[in-house]
Amino acid sequence: MKKNILFIINPISGGKNKLDFPFLVKKYLDNRLYIAEFAYTNRPKHAFEMTIEAVKKGVEVVVAVGGDGTINEVASAILGSKTIMGIIPSGSGNGLARSLGIPLNKKMAVLQLNKWNTRLIDTACLNEFKFFNMAGLGFDAYISHKFASLKGRGFSGYVKTAFSEVINYKPDRYRIDIDGKEYVRDAFMISIANSSQYGNNAHIAPKALLDDGLLDICVIKPFPLYLFVSMGLRMFAKTSEKSRYVEIIKGKTIRIKSDNNAMAHIDGEAINLGKEILITVNPSSLCVLY
Structure with missing residues (x-):
């Protein structure tokens, strides 16, 4: 069965233009594995809110297209659910993506999603x-x-x-x-x-x-x-x-x-x-x- 995958795109992260990103996904994401949808953030915590809704709908994969701040919002909403997180590095430093070995090139990062390599990682809390x-x-x-x-x-x-x-x-x-x-x-x-x-x-x-x-x-x-x-x-x-x-x-x-x-x-x-x-x-x- 195909998996529903939602790309949550921060259009201003890292000062990088992402207007062409959906076209990149349509070209390189394996449509035998995924049904892709796209959403854009327009305020702080918007990625968190959209991810919460996606989890409620049973979306299998939510991909953060942004920097560590966008990743934080998406991952915070996913915790405790069965939804899996993906990352397309598009921030200033991309610390977590680099540590996971995710390609910094968007095309290569999309192609990496097709391999369906999953990993459990630790998370942490500072106060709330x-x-x-x-x-x-x-x-x-x-x-x-x-x-x-x-x-x-x-x-x-x-x-x-x-x-x-x-x-x-x-x-x-x-x-x-x-x-x-x-x-x-x-x-x-x-x-x-x-x-x-x-x-x-x-x-x-x-x-x-x-x-x-x-x-x-x-x-x-x-x-x-x-x-x-x-x-x-x-x-x-x-x-x-x-x-x-x-x-x-x-x-x-x-x-x-x-x-x-x-x-x-x-x-x-x-x-x-x-x-x-x-x-x-x-x-x-x-x-x-x-």
């Missing part, structure tokens, strides 16, 4: 917010907040924002409980990694796995400003954990307290939180095509 690739507090959350207001998004915009803001950014003190063991750390930022990378092959937690039932808590300690570039280059070389300013601890249940109200991000989307957060992992809870 679900995330699938990466969450964080500190500098990266601050930059995510600034980045959201940029007209021209993309990797270069992210880098420019980081360089312009790092001079005045002040680290904070955090009390961290990981599976019952307590740590007190001054931190430039804390990343909670389900996959190994933010996106663009910047690996903050090179040994993180999507299906090990664990999260990698990466504490970036305060470092001299002149090392900012080399700290970034370490991520692209997959050697971040070799820096004396980086501490990575694996865990399942993480509580983080700070003296100030925490600004955080989930899959690159900035959120404001209180002074205490709880992070948990839900092993093998999302089925994806890759």
Whole structure:
């Protein structure tokens, strides 16, 4: 039997034009396997709402055509159902898609759907917010907040924002409980990694796995400003954990307290939180095509 597949398209993610995407699908998607439909988002949470409706209707596959934010909305709506998620990477960093080995070329990503390769991956929650690739507090959350207001998004915009803001950014003190063991750390930022990378092959937690039932808590300690570039280059070389300013601890249940109200991000989307957060992992809870 053919499977109903819904492509939910974010027309502005990554600053990439997607007007021709349905024609690409009609050309390369195997119509012996799928019956394709298309829907476009036009506001925040629209992808989540449309996915909820698709799940109710029994749609077998919902494909997020966008970046990690669009993927987050689709995956959040799919959790707990029998619907399978697909991904066509079309964002600024495409962290989760890269970690899954999904082709960044749209044609190749569509052809990959025809192979029907499925995989169960872990998911996570930060307070009431679900995330699938990466969450964080500190500098990266601050930059995510600034980045959201940029007209021209993309990797270069992210880098420019980081360089312009790092001079005045002040680290904070955090009390961290990981599976019952307590740590007190001054931190430039804390990343909670389900996959190994933010996106663009910047690996903050090179040994993180999507299906090990664990999260990698990466504490970036305060470092001299002149090392900012080399700290970034370490991520692209997959050697971040070799820096004396980086501490990575694996865990399942993480509580983080700070003296100030925490600004955080989930899959690159900035959120404001209180002074205490709880992070948990839900092993093998999302089925994806890759």
